[in-house]
Amino acid sequence: MTDSDAPRTFRLAYVPGVTPAKWVRIWNERLPDVPLVLSGIPAGGADGVLRRGEADAGFVRLPADRTDLSVIPLYTEMTVVVVPKDHVVAAVDEVALADLADEIVLHPLDDTLPWDRPPGRPALERPATTGDAVELVAAGIGLLVVPQSLARLHHRRDLTYRPVTDAPASQVGLAWPEAATTDLVEDFIGIVRGRTVNSSRGRPTPPQPKEKKRKPEPQQRRTPARGGRRGGAGGTKGGRRGGGKPGRRS
Numbered sequence: 001m002t003d004s005d006a007p008r009t010f011r012l013a014y015v016p017g018v019t020p021a022k023w024v025r026i027w028n029e030r031l032p033d034v035p036l037v038l039s040g041i042p043a044g045g046a047d048g049v050l051r052r053g054e055a056d057a058g059f060v061r062l063p064a065d066r067t068d069l070s071v072i073p074l075y076t077e078m079t080v081v082v083v084p085k086d087h088v089v090a091a092v093d094e095v096a097l098a099d100l101a102d103e104i105v106l107h108p109l110d111d112t113l114p115w116d117r118p119p120g121r122p123a124l125e126r127p128a129t130t131g132d133a134v135e136l137v138a139a140g141i142g143l144l145v146v147p148q149s150l151a152r153l154h155h156r157r158d159l160t161y162r163p164v165t166d167a168p169a170s171q172v173g174l175a176w177p178e179a180a181t182t183d184l185v186e187d188f189i190g191i192v193r194g195r196t197v198n199s200s201r202g203r204p205t206p207p208q209p210k211e212k213k214r215k216p217e218p219q220q221r222r223t224p225a226r227g228g229r230r231g232g233a234g235g236t237k238g239g240r241r242g243g244g245k246p247g248r249r250s
Contacts, residue, residue: 013058017149104142
């Protein structure tokens with residue numbers, strides 16, 4: 001796809017908990033003529049949004065279905081347990097899953113953690129969303145184990161969170177349709193990976209052609225001017241006219 005065929009905007013999707021502000025700022029500095037349009041999407045619907053062409057690229061939670069999608073893993077988040085501030089867990093620096101065995105641990109339908117088996121005791125019903133689960137934690141119904149970014153996203157003054165040392169972690173990656181790896185997608189990949197504007201995969205201003213150095217012209221050998229013989233008529237300075245001897249002074 002050539003630059004002339006590229007879209008006039010770059011559409012970037014992102015799942016809850018991801019904060020793309022830093023990369024958006026760099027994009028606006030490097031490509032001010034190409035507006036970047038952000039759209040928040042549910043964690044479970046990211047793959048479909050990209051496959052339907054509703055976004056050029058997106059930040060997704062891994063693992064993701066890589067059929068027809070290219071994915072670059074970016075970073076892994078710490079997993080935490082969200083508890084009321086007066087809960088016993090709030091008194092320690094960190095916990096293990098075994099410490100939650102007797103607690104009701106909420107497991108929302110949009111949970112992003114790859115559990116083999118969720119910890120604690122299950123609630124009577126699964127909350128529809130992580131946001132709903134946070135409200136239930138505030139009401140004293142149970143606890144919630146989530147990636148740290150989601151705990152921050154749904155922060156409440158009456159709640160806090162602590163790291164869970166042995167819980168599975170959530171990984172965030174950048175995904176895009178494999179068949180639509182445009183120049184703009186490559187530009188954004190470079191920004192996310194920290195490439196400079198002059199890196200090999202960036203699109204810097206083409207360098208000006210170097211001026212060819214001219215070879216020095218060979219010096220020409222000087223030849224003496226054609227004329228009379230030295231010392232004769234028309235010869236060197238000081239020569240006398242005629243061939244006679246100089247007269248005596250009287």
